[in-house]
Structures are given as structure tokens and as C-alpha cells.
Amino acid sequence: MAAIGPAGSLDDRPDAAKAETVDADGRWLIPGLWDCHTHFTQWSATFGRLDLLAARSASEAMAMLRAYLDERRKAGTLSPDVFVVGMRFRHSLWSDAEQPTLAAIDEASGEQPVALSSADMHCGWVNSAAARRLGVHVDASGLVSELEWFDAYCKLDNAPGAAEESLRLLRRAEEDAASKGVVGIRDYEMAENIDSWTRRFALGIDRLRVDAGVYPERLQAAIDAGWRTGCELPGSHGLGRVGAMKLISDGSLNTRSAYCSTPYSGIEPPTRGVLSYAPAQIEDYMRLATEHGFDIACHAIGDEANTVVLNAAAATGAHGSIEHAQMLKPVDIPRFAELGLTASIQPQHAMDDRDVIARFWAHPAGIPYPFRALHDAGARLRMGSDAPVAPLDPWLAISAAVFGTESSDREPFQPEQCLDVRTALAASTAVGRDRLAPGDSADLVLLDRDPYAVRTPEEMRAMPRSVAATMVAGRWTHRTF
Structure with missing residues (x-):
């Protein structure tokens, strides 16, 4: 049935004959x-992208990135033409000495384009290869923020194989x-x-x-x-x-x-x-x-x-x-x-x-x-x-x-x-x-x-x-x- 009604109240509907009777066996019923x-x-992407939520510092995030890239290389699923995308790093809780830098992400990733999104999605940490392809300017932090990042991030879904x-x-x-x-x-x-x-x-x-x-x-x-x-x-x-x-x-x-x-x-x-x-x-x-x-x-x-x-x-x-x-x-x-x-x-x-x-x-x-x-x-x-x-x-x-x-x-x-x-x-x-x-x-x-x-x-x-x-x-x- 497509609607809720008291017992018997929907019996005269055209589809009533097809209705299934379910014994809920004492379970609790709530609205959907x-x-x-x-x-x-972006939520669905977390089922297949690098998740950095557990990283407690920039160093830990880069260690996770290196391990992920190595795993992809061994599996033969890493292409220099396809962005590697990571999600949910929380640098607001990292120490001042462990903040993102362009040098750190470039060292970890080389020429493989890499773009990492912060947990709140209001900034991204990108390497030089990704910055060139996305057409964004990055300073020594490697961070791109707010509207510029929103525009850049949308481009990642149009990369080869993304659909x-x-x-x-x-x-x-x-x-x-x-x-x-x-x-x-x-x-x-x-x-x-x-x-x-x-x-x-x-x-x-x-x-x-x-x-x-x-x-x-x-x-x-x-x-x-x-x-x-x-x-x-x-x-x-x-x-x-x-x-x-x-x-x-x-x-x-x-x-x-x-x-x-x-x-x-x-x-x-x-x-x-x-x-x-x-x-x-x-x-x-x-x-x-x-x-x-x-x-x-x-x-x-x-x-x-x-x-x-x-x-x-x-x-x-x-x-x-x-x-x-x-x-x-x-x-x-x-x-x-x-x-x-x-x-x-x-x-x-x-x-x-x-x-x-x-x-x-x-x-x-x-x-x-x-x-x-x-x-x-x-x-x-x-x-x-x-x-x-x-x-x-x-x-x-x-x-x-x-x-x-x-x-x-x-x-x-x-x-x-x-x-x-x-x-x-x-x-x-x-x-x-x-x-x-x-x-x-x-x-x-x-x-x-x-x-x-x-x-x-x-x-x-x-x-x-x-x-x-x-x-x-x-x-x-x-x-x-």
C-alpha cells in the first residue's frame, strides 16, 4: 500500500488484493x-575514496596517503590521468606545527594529481599536479578555500572513469x-x-x-x-x-x-x-x-x-x-x-x-x-x-x-x-x-x-x-x- 490507515480501511483500494500481510511480531513501528x-x-564517494578522518596530524595524513597510493599501484588501479581524491581531514584540531603544506603533499604524491577535501568541505589540500589541472593557485599551505574550492571540487567528478x-x-x-x-x-x-x-x-x-x-x-x-x-x-x-x-x-x-x-x-x-x-x-x-x-x-x-x-x-x-x-x-x-x-x-x-x-x-x-x-x-x-x-x-x-x-x-x-x-x-x-x-x-x-x-x-x-x-x-x- 502507498498510505497508512486503520485495519480494514484500505481494503477497497484497487491494489488491495495485491497487498502483503506482514506479521511484525512485536516490533516497534516508527515513521521513515x-x-x-x-x-x-560526496557521501557516496566515501565508500570508495581515501578517508582521512582518523589522521591526527599532517604527518599521519601523508602516511595514510602514501599507503593508499602504494596499494593502488600494486592493484594496478592508479592512473596518472585520474585524480586521487581523499576526504575528511580535520586540520582544525592539528597542532600549529602539523598543518598542511604544499611541500609535504608534493613529496608524498609526486606527479600523481591528488586532491584532499577537509571534513567540513570548505577547503581542500591539493598537490602541485592537481592545482595545475584544476586551474587553482595554491600558496605554501597547499590549501584552497571556500568558493574557489567548491568550484574546483566539482571538477573532480568529471574526471575520466568517474561516472x-x-x-x-x-x-x-x-x-x-x-x-x-x-x-x-x-x-x-x-x-x-x-x-x-x-x-x-x-x-x-x-x-x-x-x-x-x-x-x-x-x-x-x-x-x-x-x-x-x-x-x-x-x-x-x-x-x-x-x-x-x-x-x-x-x-x-x-x-x-x-x-x-x-x-x-x-x-x-x-x-x-x-x-x-x-x-x-x-x-x-x-x-x-x-x-x-x-x-x-x-x-x-x-x-x-x-x-x-x-x-x-x-x-x-x-x-x-x-x-x-x-x-x-x-x-x-x-x-x-x-x-x-x-x-x-x-x-x-x-x-x-x-x-x-x-x-x-x-x-x-x-x-x-x-x-x-x-x-x-x-x-x-x-x-x-x-x-x-x-x-x-x-x-x-x-x-x-x-x-x-x-x-x-x-x-x-x-x-x-x-x-x-x-x-x-x-x-x-x-x-x-x-x-x-x-x-x-x-x-x-x-x-x-x-x-x-x-x-x-x-x-x-x-x-x-x-x-x-x-x-x-x-x-x-x-x-x-
């Missing part, structure tokens, strides 16, 4: 889970998501997402509902083509829709580029971060989107960036979400509900960033990760991962939001901002509830364990092992019984 902020192509490999990894990623109870994603990949997902649905990549975001530079073309938020993607059988206009207003905490009202601590020369667009440009893009039927999904991390985008939304009547909302001035917290804007949060980022916050946001003018404050002020919360920045796994987000720590051995980060399980679970669904209701789409998850009885972060993070089945639009996308 959504990841409301992903970069799905076939991407398709294989996309299938793995959607299977993995379904196994965790995920029924839908909002995809903010920096690409022609409408075209990309139309092609993917035609190729049978159809285990997830997808809202395909549109970036500002592509907005006018989407408007001219007749698209608006909510339009069904051709050939998706109702699973794919046009999503919101995704605008990145500022940088990130880890690259010290999130736009703040006070300077970062311990940084010389002093910096407050940067805006990616002038406030007037942000307002113009929001107005264009709103006048042509597009929601907004506006990335804002620093407290001053959040003020700027909230002001722009108020001036234009924009509707949609503020993505991340990582640090907010107390005066801005009630404005989310007042303006009808959703706070799209990624609780696992708080776990990843708690030590970085102590280092670079030691004296913030706002409140970092104010989950409970937003909820108490009446804001609608929606949760996601920002994968690949954090793993595409709603149970990690729920655990982080509820327990405020990844380990029972470590005290919670800002326990006053933690959420209860029902609120966190509801924020991880499309319906905004933790219970199914008659008339809901048949997007559901069967669990072998009661999620409300979980008492530790370790147990909540292990919940994917308790996902017995996942259904999307009445079709099983994952099932263990």
Missing part, C-alpha cells in the same frame, strides 16, 4: 527517517541508508541536481525519496525551465522533487571562516570570518527564489551570518530553512518561529566540534548549537548530517541531540541544550512526528528494539543494527525477516 542535509554524491565509479558507489550509499531506516534525503550537492536525479531515477537508483536542491548560480535557469520547489522529477514515480534554493552565506568553524560578530580566539591576525555574498546579494537571491516559488535553504554558521540571513528573510518574506544555525545571538533565537523558518540542524557536528569550539570560539557572542533554546522558542527543528561532513545516519544525530556526548565516559556538551528522544526522533522525519498517523505515506521503519528505552549514547548509535525493515512508498527497500 529523513536526513535533511546531505551532499549525497561509472560514481554510479556504483551511489547504489552502495542508498543501500546503506535504507539499512539505517532512511526513506528520504535533501540533497544539496553542488551540481545540477535536478538533471542528476532525473538520470539516477531512470537508472533505477530509487530506494530513497529525494528533494534536489538548486544553488543560486543555477536558480535563474531552473526558473526559466519552469521548476519550483515541490515539482515532481520526471520518471521518479513521485519519489523525486525539486527542493529549495541552497545558498551558502558564510564559511565554517573549522576553517575559521564562519562569519561572527567577535574575533576568533587564538588567531593572528584577528579574523571574524567571511561572508560568501554581500548582504544585498543574499537578499536579492532570496527575493528571486521567493517570487518564483522556491523555498530557501540558507547555510549560516557564525552568529553574524545568521543575523544577516534572518534579516534577509524578514525583508523578502522567504520561507524554508536556515541550515546549521550553529551559533546564534540570544535575540535571534525567537526570530526563527516568528519568521516561520525551520532550523535545520546537524547535532553530530556539536560532537565533532566541541573541542574546536573551545579553541576558536572561546568567547562567543552567541550560543553555540542552541538546540533546546530553539525548540523552546517554538522553532521547527529538522535534523540531518551534512554528509559526508558527518555520516549519513539519523541515529547518530538523534544520539548527539539527546545525550550530548558520543561516550558515556565523557560529560555531555551543553546538557542544557539536549533534546528528549521524542523531539529528536520527530525532527528526523518528514511528518514532524514520532508516530505514524492515518493518511501518512507508507514510509516506515520496523525496529527490533524500543528506541524510547535506550539509555546510553552507545546504545542509540547502535540502533541501525536494530532496523529490521524499511519501506518507501509501500515498497520494501530493506528487510531482514
Whole structure:
């Protein structure tokens, strides 16, 4: 069936005779889970690219790179014409003496073009060979940042052999998501997402509902083509829709580029971060989107960036979400509900960033990760991962939001901002509830364990092992019984 109803209420539907009766055998039933902020192509790439998340220094990262290159050479899969791509290095926690350098990556890689993306995707570490091919300038650090890196990184997907490999990894990623109870994603990949997902649905990549975001530079073309938020993607059988206009207003905490009202601590020369667009440009893009039927999904991390985008939304009547909302001035917290804007949060980022916050946001003018404050002020919360920045796994987000720590051995980060399980679970669904209701789409998850009885972060993070089945639009996308 494609919808939820009381027993017997759907018996007169035309497809009732084909319905399967399933004995759930005492399992727990919840609405299907959504990841409301992903970069799905880049997340799928983590199933096949060098992952540097465990590196604790530039030296360790280069040792991992050398080992990876040696392994590829021995396997005969290394071509001088194809980029070697690595992901998720976190240099914000490395010592000053162990930061990226061009000399180090050139020494480790030679003429093999290598491009490594930071965990937050706001900068890349490239060698000289890759810099020449990507057409970017690198200084002694080997780092490329913000918009220049976004443009360069997109070029990596057009390299020889990338299309076939991407398709294989996309299938793995959607299977993995379904196994965790995920029924839908909002995809903010920096690409022609409408075209990309139309092609993917035609190729049978159809285990997830997808809202395909549109970036500002592509907005006018989407408007001219007749698209608006909510339009069904051709050939998706109702699973794919046009999503919101995704605008990145500022940088990130880890690259010290999130736009703040006070300077970062311990940084010389002093910096407050940067805006990616002038406030007037942000307002113009929001107005264009709103006048042509597009929601907004506006990335804002620093407290001053959040003020700027909230002001722009108020001036234009924009509707949609503020993505991340990582640090907010107390005066801005009630404005989310007042303006009808959703706070799209990624609780696992708080776990990843708690030590970085102590280092670079030691004296913030706002409140970092104010989950409970937003909820108490009446804001609608929606949760996601920002994968690949954090793993595409709603149970990690729920655990982080509820327990405020990844380990029972470590005290919670800002326990006053933690959420209860029902609120966190509801924020991880499309319906905004933790219970199914008659008339809901048949997007559901069967669990072998009661999620409300979980008492530790370790147990909540292990919940994917308790996902017995996942259904999307009445079709099983994952099932263990």
C-alpha cells in the first residue's frame, strides 16, 4: 500500500488484493527517517575514496596517503590521468606545527594529481599536479578555500572513469541508508541536481525519496525551465522533487571562516570570518527564489551570518530553512518561529566540534548549537548530517541531540541544550512526528528494539543494527525477516 490507515480501511483500494500481510511480531513501528542535509554524491564517494578522518596530524595524513597510493599501484588501479581524491581531514584540531603544506603533499604524491577535501568541505589540500589541472593557485599551505574550492571540487567528478565509479558507489550509499531506516534525503550537492536525479531515477537508483536542491548560480535557469520547489522529477514515480534554493552565506568553524560578530580566539591576525555574498546579494537571491516559488535553504554558521540571513528573510518574506544555525545571538533565537523558518540542524557536528569550539570560539557572542533554546522558542527543528561532513545516519544525530556526548565516559556538551528522544526522533522525519498517523505515506521503519528505552549514547548509535525493515512508498527497500 502507498498510505497508512486503520485495519480494514484500505481494503477497497484497487491494489488491495495485491497487498502483503506482514506479521511484525512485536516490533516497534516508527515513521521513515529523513536526513535533511546531505551532499549525497560526496557521501557516496566515501565508500570508495581515501578517508582521512582518523589522521591526527599532517604527518599521519601523508602516511595514510602514501599507503593508499602504494596499494593502488600494486592493484594496478592508479592512473596518472585520474585524480586521487581523499576526504575528511580535520586540520582544525592539528597542532600549529602539523598543518598542511604544499611541500609535504608534493613529496608524498609526486606527479600523481591528488586532491584532499577537509571534513567540513570548505577547503581542500591539493598537490602541485592537481592545482595545475584544476586551474587553482595554491600558496605554501597547499590549501584552497571556500568558493574557489567548491568550484574546483566539482571538477573532480568529471574526471575520466568517474561516472561509472560514481554510479556504483551511489547504489552502495542508498543501500546503506535504507539499512539505517532512511526513506528520504535533501540533497544539496553542488551540481545540477535536478538533471542528476532525473538520470539516477531512470537508472533505477530509487530506494530513497529525494528533494534536489538548486544553488543560486543555477536558480535563474531552473526558473526559466519552469521548476519550483515541490515539482515532481520526471520518471521518479513521485519519489523525486525539486527542493529549495541552497545558498551558502558564510564559511565554517573549522576553517575559521564562519562569519561572527567577535574575533576568533587564538588567531593572528584577528579574523571574524567571511561572508560568501554581500548582504544585498543574499537578499536579492532570496527575493528571486521567493517570487518564483522556491523555498530557501540558507547555510549560516557564525552568529553574524545568521543575523544577516534572518534579516534577509524578514525583508523578502522567504520561507524554508536556515541550515546549521550553529551559533546564534540570544535575540535571534525567537526570530526563527516568528519568521516561520525551520532550523535545520546537524547535532553530530556539536560532537565533532566541541573541542574546536573551545579553541576558536572561546568567547562567543552567541550560543553555540542552541538546540533546546530553539525548540523552546517554538522553532521547527529538522535534523540531518551534512554528509559526508558527518555520516549519513539519523541515529547518530538523534544520539548527539539527546545525550550530548558520543561516550558515556565523557560529560555531555551543553546538557542544557539536549533534546528528549521524542523531539529528536520527530525532527528526523518528514511528518514532524514520532508516530505514524492515518493518511501518512507508507514510509516506515520496523525496529527490533524500543528506541524510547535506550539509555546510553552507545546504545542509540547502535540502533541501525536494530532496523529490521524499511519501506518507501509501500515498497520494501530493506528487510531482514
